[in-house]
Amino acid sequence: MKIVADDKIPFLNGVFEDKCEIEYLPGGEIDDLVLKNADALITRTRTKCNASSLEGSKVKMIASATIGFDHIDTEWCANNGIKWTNAPGCNAESVKQYLASVFAQLVIDKGWELKGKKIAVVGVGNVGSRVSSLAKLLGMEVYEVDPPRAETEKSTSFFKLEEIISDVDIISFHTPLTRVGEDATYHLCNSNLLSKMKSTAIVINSSRGEVVDGNALKSALVSEEIEAAVLDVWEHEPNIDKELMDKCWIVTPHIAGYSLDGKANGTMMSIRAISRHFNLGMDDWLPQNIPEPKRKIIELDCEYLSVERALSSVLVHTYPIKEDDLRLRMNIKGFEKQRGAYPIRREFKAFDVVLTNGNKELVELLKSLGFKNVKLLNQ
Structure with missing residues (x-):
């Protein structure tokens, strides 16, 4: 048996070596030639899992150590007998920490009092629900927006975005990226939505880059339709828009979910999934020796x-x-390197x-x- 794995996945090295052959490569270098004789793939979002990379391969199982799975052509995999898993919720606490730091900077840098501020949390899954709880603990008035959940659960506790957008101080996106359907999230934050927001509002996106129309956001910031934006994810990353970056208040290179705890959770979920599928006896595997913070x-x-x-x-x-x-502003072309290191x-x-x-x-x-x-x- 052979596994191909992204070499940036932490705590993975040494786990499978006594069970099978495993090859570690940068995610962007994992292609059809690499996967031709592989039985399984452990990946992150940088490896495209589709007909181009998988057709003609032996791959029967894909484990993505990430919360997102839009890099996987799930329909093609289903039609070709390839099972796949992702790691839902693995980095939810990490993204909560990211938002907590943003909120803290609003207090420190902008002199905000968070108590009483109104926030729209768009997408209330594993991540959004934690952000919602965080905001409530900080005394904020939370509007949860999640049309699919509202429909499925027949719940009246959710709000419609268009009904509350003009009233909120912060909008934070935590949706998957979907391009079709009534509740598609592609360019959900567009010129129309931005034009309805307060001039003092803050836009935060840590979900998927294409959820926000970058050109529309740039225009809104230039014309001062809104006060500020915090972007962790970008359209066309890693080739991000410098003009947009320069207009944003806080910018980061797609690392909101990159706490070591979140990464360890993603690795754990992937290893257990591979183990269950191939009966490798590691269904209860746990990461060991996670380093302590420098200033504990x-x-x-x-x-x-x-x-x-x-x-x-x-x-x-x-x-x-x-x-x-600061790291991203000083080296915009180092986007991928900053993520990897x-x-x-x-x-x-x-x-x-x-x-x-x-x-x-x-x-x-x-x-x-x-x-x-x-x-x-x-x-």
């Missing part, structure tokens, strides 16, 4: 800080998003927080967000 202990004196300001300082410590922003980022649970002159409200809020060890040292 967060010490903060809260004496002169509001709860929001103190919380924002803690959140930015776990993930200083402006560092990713992304530094260690651990989620909230990996940090210990020690607060001086804090209060129980802040302690409980941190615990609710996912911090496991929070100590209060009042003087």
Whole structure:
């Protein structure tokens, strides 16, 4: 048996070596010649899994260590006897952390008070539901928008985007990319939608690049129809629009879900899927020795800080998003390299927080967000 795997998938090296042959390659180099004699493929989004790469191969199983699967031609695979899995929810906490850092920067950089602000969370699946919960914990008024769920669940708790768009302070997209159908998300954020937003509104996209019409967003930013945009995903990436990048407030190279915890979850789900399919006896495999964060202990004196300001300082410590922003701005052509060599980022649970002159409200809020060890040292 032979497995071909993307060489950027962490914790995978050494797992299958005593079970079968495994070949590691950059995702963009995995093609029909590489896959010709492979039985299985473990991949990320950079490998296109379609007739061009798979026809005539021996591949019977594809495991994508990512939440998205639009790189897989699922219909072609189904018609040609190829099973596939993705890793839904693997990086949901990581994207939540990304949004938390954005919210923290709104407090730190723009002087926002988050409590009472209105946010539209568009797409309320594994990721969107966590972002929704995060926003509610921060005291924001949340409008959940998810037409497919609203229809399937016959629920009245969801909102229609066109009905609330003129009222929200933030809109954050967490949808898959779909190009056809009544609820297609391709260019969901377009000139029409942007024209209806507040001039002080913030647009955030960490879902798929094509969900936002980049040219329309650029025009809206130039004409000040909206205040700012945060983009982690881009149309035509890795060849992204520099003019658009220059107009955005925060930009990152498709790494919102790139916490080490999220990557480890994706690897775990892929290994278990391959194991089950080929009966390899690793159905309960867990990643070992995940590195600790460099600054694991967060010490903060809260004496002169509001709860929001103190919380924002803690959140930015776990993930200083402006560092990713600066790296991309300084080297736009390094988009792929920055993704492949992304530094260690651990989620909230990996940090210990020690607060001086804090209060129980802040302690409980941190615990609710996912911090496991929070100590209060009042003087």
